[in-house]
Amino acid sequence: MKNIYFTAGPAELYPRFEEFVKQAVDEQIGSISHRSGQFRKIYQHCVENLRVLMNIPETSGIFFTGSASEVWERILLNMVEHESFHLVNGSFSDKFYKYAGSLNKFAHKQEKPIGEGFSYAEVEVPEYAELICTTQNETSTGVQMREADIHKLKRSNQKRFVAVDMVSSAPIPELDLDLIDTAFFSVQKAFGLPAGLGVWIANEKCLDKSKKLAKQDGTHIGAHHTLPALWKNYETFETPATPNVMGIYLLGKVAEDMNKTGIDTIRKETDEKARKIYKYLETSSLCSIAVTNPEHRSRTVIVANTNKPSKVIIEALKEKNMILGSGYGPNKDSQIRISNFPSNTPEQVDNLLKELKKLE
Numbered sequence: 531m532k533n534i535y536f537t538a539g540p541a542e543l544y545p546r547f548e549e550f551v552k553q554a555v556d557e558q559i560g561s562i563s564h565r566s567g568q569f570r571k572i573y574q575h576c577v578e579n580l581r582v583l584m585n586i587p588e589t590s591g592i593f594f595t596g597s598a599s600e601v602w603e604r605i606l607l608n609m610v611e612h613e614s615f616h617l618v619n620g621s622f623s624d625k626f627y628k629y630a631g632s633l634n635k636f637a638h639k640q641e642k643p644i645g646e647g648f649s650y651a652e653v654e655v656p657e658y659a660e661l662i663c664t665t666q667n668e669t670s671t672g673v674q675m676r677e678a679d680i681h682k683l684k685r686s687n688q689k690r691f692v693a694v695d696m697v698s699s700a701p702i703p704e705l706d707l708d709l710i711d712t713a714f715f716s717v718q719k720a721f722g723l724p725a726g727l728g729v730w731i732a733n734e735k736c737l738d739k740s741k742k743l744a745k746q747d748g749t750h751i752g753a754h755h756t757l758p759a760l761w762k763n764y765e766t767f768e769t770p771a772t773p774n775v776m777g778i779y780l781l782g783k784v785a786e787d788m789n790k791t792g793i794d795t796i797r798k799e800t801d802e803k804a805r806k807i808y809k810y811l812e813t814s815s816l817c818s819i820a821v822t823n824p825e826h827r828s829r830t831v832i833v834a835n836t837n838k839p840s841k842v843i844i845e846a847l848k849e850k851n852m853i854l855g856s857g858y859g860p861n862k863d864s865q866i867r868i869s870n871f872p873s874n875t876p877e878q879v880d881n882l883l884k885e886l887k888k889l890e
């Protein structure tokens with residue numbers, strides 16, 4: 531019997547994954563040149579479908595990297611001369627912050643205790659911060675920053691860049707990418723694909739800044755995957771280095787398939803499943819909702835405090851071929867994490883809740 535993965539990433543694969551892989555094998559994708567017309571069509575197909583799915587403006591570039599954490603470094607190198615500012619409320623947002631320090635940027639942070647999130651009104655941006663880094667969905671704590679708050683943050687900071695880590699939620703958030711300068715994700719979370727591909731979306735203002743920094747004495751924008759190099763190649767649907775062609779092909783197929791369903795339908799279904807899971811947790815004697823403020827509760831990675839060691843619940847569900855995530859870091863033994871991605875069907879969620887009830 532196959533396992534059903536409710537893990538936050540790598541996660542349950544997209545239902546048509548196997549079919550798409552077979553098509554890739556039939557088309558001999560693994561052997562084609564990344565300078566060929568065949569590859570350029572694959573890149574273009576992927577980009578066009580992502581544009582529709584996530585409403586990405588034509589003027590923004592869409593680039594492929596090795597992973598999402600690579601994009602943390604790219605953004606900091608290409609868009610920050612001196613100072614960045616980070617909203618930190620868990621392990622991933624903290625790592626983004628720490629990357630900035632490692633790159634010798636002057637990194638500021640505003641920090642929240644585990645399980646709490648940010649609303650626009652409480653954010654205090656330091657005077658000289660050039661870039662504000664937000665994590666739409668903090669995977670380690672199950673806390674989200676609502677789209678409206680992120681939008682307000684940008685509107686009130688027009689002269690600064692806003693970067694959004696939407697790694698474990700894209701394409702679910704309805705982020706206004708006309709407004710937000712740059713955002714990124716990887717494919718092993720809500721897109722239900724094997725890991726090994728990061729996607730970076732950036733507007734022309736980001737490109738201008740990186741070009742300006744590149745010309746300046748004493749500032750380095752790096753050697754690998756600089757924004758000007760990625761952008762120049764993207765103009766002909768190519769990449770500076772040999773990319774993960776298979777990953778790009780599969781992402782294009784999944785995005786196309788999601789477009790057939792329609793993003794509104796996918797978002798509605800995600801909300802509906804999240805509502806059911808939270809409703810169950812509200813009355814469960816086994817576990818409870820970890821994020822107190824309903825506005826900050828993630829739609830795609832749901833975290834619960836457990837009344838017995840999380841291991842006990844995780845092991846019991848494993849017997850039923852359902853794989854849950856443990857808590858992250860210090861909460862490993864006291865929390866479980868349940869992914870609610872498009873690949874986790876309503877039926878799978880119902881079955882999971884049934885099994886959790888049996889353990890009460």
Ligand SMILES: *Cc1c(COP(=O)(O)O)cnc(C)c1O
Pocket residue numbers: 539597598599600622623665667668669695696697698716728
């Ligand atoms: C998983 C994750 C990352 C890192 O993605 P990689 O593909 O492992 O580089 C970054 N941010 C968040 C919020 C994540 O969930």
